[in-house]
Amino acid sequence: MQSLRGKKALITGGSRGIGRATALELAKEGVEIGLIAWSESSFDNVRRELTELGVRFSTAAADVSNEADVERAVKKIEKEIGAIDILINNAGVGAYGSFLELTTETWKKLLDTNLMGMVYVTKAVLPTMLEKNKGDIINISSMSGLKGTEGSSAYSASKFAVIGMSEALMQEVRRHNIRVSVLTPSLVETDLTRDNAQRDPDRFTQPEDLAQYMVSLLKLEQRSFIKTSAIWATNPF
Numbered sequence: 001m002q003s004l005r006g007k008k009a010l011i012t013g014g015s016r017g018i019g020r021a022t023a024l025e026l027a028k029e030g031v032e033i034g035l036i037a038w039s040e041s042s043f044d045n046v047r048r049e050l051t052e053l054g055v056r057f058s059t060a061a062a063d064v065s066n067e068a069d070v071e072r073a074v075k076k077i078e079k080e081i082g083a084i085d086i087l088i089n090n091a092g093v094g095a096y097g098s099f100l101e102l103t104t105e106t107w108k109k110l111l112d113t114n115l116m117g118m119v120y121v122t123k124a125v126l127p128t129m130l131e132k133n134k135g136d137i138i139n140i141s142s143m144s145g146l147k148g149t150e151g152s153s154a155y156s157a158s159k160f161a162v163i164g165m166s167e168a169l170m171q172e173v174r175r176h177n178i179r180v181s182v183l184t185p186s187l188v189e190t191d192l193t194r195d196n197a198q199r200d201p202d203r204f205t206q207p208e209d210l211a212q213y214m215v216s217l218l219k220l221e222q223r224s225f226i227k228t229s230a231i232w233a234t235n236p237f
Helices: 017-028 040-053 067-081 104-132 153-176 207-219
Strands: 008-012 032-037 057-061 086-089 135-140 178-185 228-231
Touching: 008 017, 008 067, 008 104, 017 032, 017 040, 017 086, 017 207, 032 040, 032 067, 040 057, 057 067, 067 104, 086 104, 104 135, 104 153, 104 178, 135 153, 135 207, 153 178, 178 207, 207 228
Parallel strands: 008 032, 008 086, 032 057, 086 135, 135 178, 178 228
Antiparallel strands: none
């Protein structure tokens, strides 16, 4: 397996949940970390943790649904840690309700964040990967991107779109030695999915599980990759 030491990774939604866990796992491998998240204050904990791990890192507060915001954030991060080798598009929002209950504004927010946010960040990073003729992109979709369920019309639409975009991009950039993978996890215990019930962590997939899996994907020799991964909790009920 190849070493990740010295590579530069950009993670959206990087201050908590899956993004934070992935940043810490990559940092343990010697990867320099760039993080984008909604608010500046949300970085407090992960900054401390990355400092303790002794890796160089950069953070930028940005709304991924705003292309100008994304371009500014990526430029700041690349100036501070260098050109990006690994992009993990993790930022996302959720909303659920019957089709008629979900407002047009809610639909637009989900599509702008979950789909267009990935488009904007990837457009900002991909040109340098093409120049280097090497790179990794991992896009986080959902089981809701494989199967629609009652109440998930807007969320599922956004996550189905992520899979379609990812597969098309994968075919486009393979010849440039760039790997594009998409993950479709079932419920992961994060702030986005947590409810008032106390869940047993041994019964639900944890952010650290996805983080460790993504590191293993990235350490595969560059000649091969796993295009799509469906990750399930073994005993959620």
